[in-house]
Amino acid sequence: MKYYIGIDLGGTNVRTLLVDETGKSYSEVKDATERDNGPDYVCSKIIRQIESLDCSVCGGLENVQGIGIGVPGPVDTEHGVMIMATNLPGFENYPICEKLSSRFNLPVFIDNDANVAGLAEALLGAGKxxxxxxxxxxxxxxxxxxxxxxxxxxxxxxxxxxxxxxxxxxxxxxxxxxxxxxxxxxxxxxxxxxxxxxxxxxxxxxxxxxxxxxxxxxxxxxxxxxxxxxxxxxxxxxxxxxxxxxxxxxxxxxxxxxxxxxxxxxxxxxxxxxxxxxxxxxxxxxTELEDCGAIGAAMLPMSKLK
Amino acid sequence: MKYYIGIDLGGTNVRTLLVDETGKSYSEVKDATERDNGPDYVCSKIIRQIESLDCSVCGGLENVQGIGIGVPGPVDTEHGVMIMATNLPGFENYPICEKLSSRFNLPVFIDNDANVAGLAEALLGAGKxxxxxxxxxxxxxxxxxxxxxxxxxxxxxxxxxxxxxxxxxxxxxxxxxxxxxxxxxxxxxxxxxxxxxxxxxxxxxxxxxxxxxxxxxxxxxxxxxxxxxxxxxxxxxxxxxxxxxxxxxxxxxxxxxxxxxxxxxxxxxxxxxxxxxxxxxxxxxxTELEDCGAIGAAMLPMSKLK
Structure with a gap:
């Protein structure tokens, strides 16, 4: 079984999950985004969330395959940055993937929230x-x-x-x-x-x-x-x-x-x-899934790394 | 270098090519389709065309990787048959891929003519x-x-x-x-x-x-x-x-x-x-290519088998 981390980064809340390849969730951390404090602050918050996850099911964070992030707005998936970020001021071109990737030494992928919700439905929900x-x-x-x-x-x-x-x-x-x-x-x-x-x-x-x-x-x-x-x-x-x-x-x-x-x-x-x-x-x-933003985000590395 | 056979099966003419993976053509046979004689007749004609190709560049037909067919109308690509065939009477659900595949012991793929032309442009033309x-x-x-x-x-x-x-x-x-x-x-x-x-x-x-x-x-x-x-x-x-x-x-x-x-x-x-x-x-x-139907058809097995 492979394990992935999914992050649903919204304008109001940010939620981080550890899930397996079937979409089953093992650990979750949720906080207010506090977007007005800027992207560095929010990024530090996400790093703390990831470190707070209970990864004992896979023997620790080092055995996770990758990280996925869902964000509100269009994304340059090739460079791993948001193109427009109306609901996350300062996140345009902010190197969120690079920051998390270098911190955790894991591949990190990003896409917009509708896309990751659709991915979850396609892989685990109505489109299976x-x-x-x-x-x-x-x-x-x-x-x-x-x-x-x-x-x-x-x-x-x-x-x-x-x-x-x-x-x-x-x-x-x-x-x-x-x-x-x-x-x-x-x-x-x-x-x-x-x-x-x-x-x-x-x-x-x-x-x-x-x-x-x-x-x-x-x-x-x-x-x-x-x-x-x-x-x-x-x-x-x-x-x-x-x-x-x-x-x-x-x-x-x-x-x-x-x-x-x-x-x-x-x-x-x-x-x-x-x-x-x-x-x-x-x-x-x-649709068959509820509240699937973070799970869909976790499916990003799964779909890209397979 | 890998080699493929492409067939542009139209209502008027049918054209068969041997091409390599760069789209370069080595041998070509073209005939009137004579569609009114029905699909078995047209299929026999295609078999003769394939047998007539000069495959010396790859040491014979047995070294070809696969066959692709472009046809005028929508195709059920999974079952390898045409769904509608206004310009090729009798070809609805006719097992053209199966017939060629069992005759030549090669994988055979089919798609409609606009799709194979687009594939050629994407791989070898303006979209490269x-x-x-x-x-x-x-x-x-x-x-x-x-x-x-x-x-x-x-x-x-x-x-x-x-x-x-x-x-x-x-x-x-x-x-x-x-x-x-x-x-x-x-x-x-x-x-x-x-x-x-x-x-x-x-x-x-x-x-x-x-x-x-x-x-x-x-x-x-x-x-x-x-x-x-x-x-x-x-x-x-x-x-x-x-x-x-x-x-x-x-x-x-x-x-x-x-x-x-x-x-x-x-x-x-x-x-x-x-x-x-x-x-x-x-x-x-x-577009950059001319008359790319048969070349595009040859790209079908290349794209599917890679």
């Missing part, structure tokens, strides 16, 4: 055994990850899976740095909530789930919002399918809590928007 | 040395191929690269079995010609090149067609980039003959439709 998986998370935003033969396709600039910026509507809503009509601006949890507040009223809609519930209760305007979002998500899934024809999609994120209100229609519309020869062959699976 | 390449051909139709670390991503149902069906326009033109507003119906050579004939007149436009030329000469309506097509192609490229973030695009096909009229604008618009952190990092390269 599939040659290729496209992971999609529909939540506040929309993100994804493409996994081929157990390896992440991170992209030349770490932007593979930035599917929230896929254009699904001409001259659509312009949100932040995204394209007008990008699917994240049209059909994310945030977008559904925004449309709900605009069309149904601020008092009726606190979150996307309210829009789905009202549609289910027969509100025609809410049904219009839901139908439009389903159509736009189906366009996004179809565009991805024509680009890489994955063996499955794996769908996670908060919007899946309302799955019963939209999933069947989404599957139907997705299949109507792909080539005849693909119809019925690409399952839209639900 | 790049970790990932997305090949795009804009011609009568629009197709593509995704190559990761020298391997084709063919997809679960052989439809990876069927990018002609990517939706770029809501409620757009409906062409054949494609989605309304699919990029192939809006911005392929055929689409540009169709729009040109409709808007500029049957007498002025024989092919897409005429539309580009008229736009260049100052015809406002022709400029409108060209601008719209560039915008739609840019949307397609951006959607692919957000899905897989390739290290480069490689663009081929007949429409590239009019490159000087649209390429700079396409690059500009593509970059305006992708995330800030990707801008300027994904080159849109032109």
């Amino acid at each position: 055994g599939k040659p290729t998986c496209y992971y999609v998370t529909i939540s506040t935003g929309i993100g994804g990850a493409f996994i081929v033969n157990g390896q992440l396709v991170s992209g030349g600039r770490g932007h593979a899976g930035e599917i929230g910026n896929i254009i699904v509507k001409n001259n659509g809503y312009k949100f932040g740095g995204l394209n007008p009509g990008a699917v994240e601006g049209e059909a994310s949890g945030t977008a559904i909530t925004r449309k709900g507040k605009e069309i149904l009223g601020e008092d009726k809609v606190a979150h996307a789930g309210d829009v789905f519930r009202l549609a289910d209760e027969g509100d025609i305007k809410a049904q219009g919002i839901v139908d439009e979002c389903i159509s736009e998500l189906a366009t996004m899934f179809a565009n991805i399918a024509h680009t890489v024809d994955p063996h499955c999609f794996i769908i996670g994120g908060g919007v899946m809590k309302s799955k019963r209100y939209f999933y069947d229609k989404l599957v139907e519309q997705f299949n109507s928007k792909i080539h005849v020869g693909m119809r019925g062959y690409i399952p839209l699976l639900e | 040395g790049k970790p990932t390449c997305y090949y795009v051909t804009i011609s009568t139709g629009i197709g593509g191929a995704f190559i990761v670390n020298g391997q084709l991503v063919s997809g679960g149902r052989g439809h990876a690269g069927e990018i002609g069906n990517i939706i770029v326009k809501n409620n757009g033109y409906k062409f054949g079995g494609l989605n309304p507003g699919a990029v192939e119906g809006e911005a392929s050579g055929t689409a540009i010609t169709r729009k040109g004939k409709e808007i500029l007149g049957e007498d002025k436009v024989a092919h897409a090149g005429d539309v580009f030329r008229l736009a260049d000469e100052g015809d406002i309506k022709a400029q409108g067609i060209v601008d719209e097509c560039i915008s739609e192609l840019a949307t397609m490229f951006a959607n692919i980039a957000h899905t897989v973030d390739p290290h480069c695009f490689i663009i081929g096909g007949g429409v590239m003959k009019s490159k000087r009229y649209f390429y700079d604008k396409l690059v500009e618009q593509f970059n305006s439709k992708i995330h800030v952190g990707m801008r300027g990092y994904i080159p849109l390269l032109e």
Whole structure:
């Protein structure tokens, strides 16, 4: 059995795990990130976390195979640094992998949090055994990850899976740095909530789930919002399918809590928007793992070193 | 040096090559396919072609490493059969790989013609040395191929690269079995010609090149067609980039003959439709190889057996 260390480095918390190759966790340390103290401070904190892990199951830290880090934002995987770090000030180009690698004399890999979550699902969750998986998370935003033969396709600039910026509507809503009509601006949890507040009223809609519930209760305007979002998500899934024809999609994120209100229609519309020869062959699976950021990060060295 | 046999099996001609691992060709046989005689007849013809190759450079057929076949249509690469074969009647599920493999006692691989052309470009042409390449051909139709670390991503149902069906326009033109507003119906050579004939007149436009030329000469309506097509192609490229973030695009096909009229604008618009952190990092390269179907097919066993 081989053992790996996974680090889920978020803007709020940082969590470090010792796991084996099946994803089983043996030891965990979690702390507030305290990002405002800067990258050197956070890096020291991670080093202490790693040193605090109980590695007796593998006879000590020296028998661990490697370290993986998941971070919020695009990553230059070749050089082991973040490209943009909105939620971790100072981490742009900060040599986090080099620092941990020289401290522990272990190989260290980094990728973004959606990618490592997708990797965990592909290797240990819904995608287990599939040659290729496209992971999609529909939540506040929309993100994804493409996994081929157990390896992440991170992209030349770490932007593979930035599917929230896929254009699904001409001259659509312009949100932040995204394209007008990008699917994240049209059909994310945030977008559904925004449309709900605009069309149904601020008092009726606190979150996307309210829009789905009202549609289910027969509100025609809410049904219009839901139908439009389903159509736009189906366009996004179809565009991805024509680009890489994955063996499955794996769908996670908060919007899946309302799955019963939209999933069947989404599957139907997705299949109507792909080539005849693909119809019925690409399952839209639900994620199986919970809170898999640190486990997915631990899968990075496993996938790279095999 | 290792040697491979590549077969470009088209609806009109079938061509068989002996090449080495650098893509250098040593012997070639080409015949009319005579597809109407059925798959057994065509298969016998391919067997004769292989037996006719001069394999003295590697000391005979028994020293060849493997055989690759490129075919027009989606392929089930796992079972080595075509899924649809509009241009090769009877080849659906026909065990072409099994037949050649048992006859010559060699591993045999099959993939569609756009995929093998993309593989050749990735390994020997414009993409040489790049970790990932997305090949795009804009011609009568629009197709593509995704190559990761020298391997084709063919997809679960052989439809990876069927990018002609990517939706770029809501409620757009409906062409054949494609989605309304699919990029192939809006911005392929055929689409540009169709729009040109409709808007500029049957007498002025024989092919897409005429539309580009008229736009260049100052015809406002022709400029409108060209601008719209560039915008739609840019949307397609951006959607692919957000899905897989390739290290480069490689663009081929007949429409590239009019490159000087649209390429700079396409690059500009593509970059305006992708995330800030990707801008300027994904080159849109032109293909370097000519007539690379059979060479690309020969690269299939090379990429699979390495």
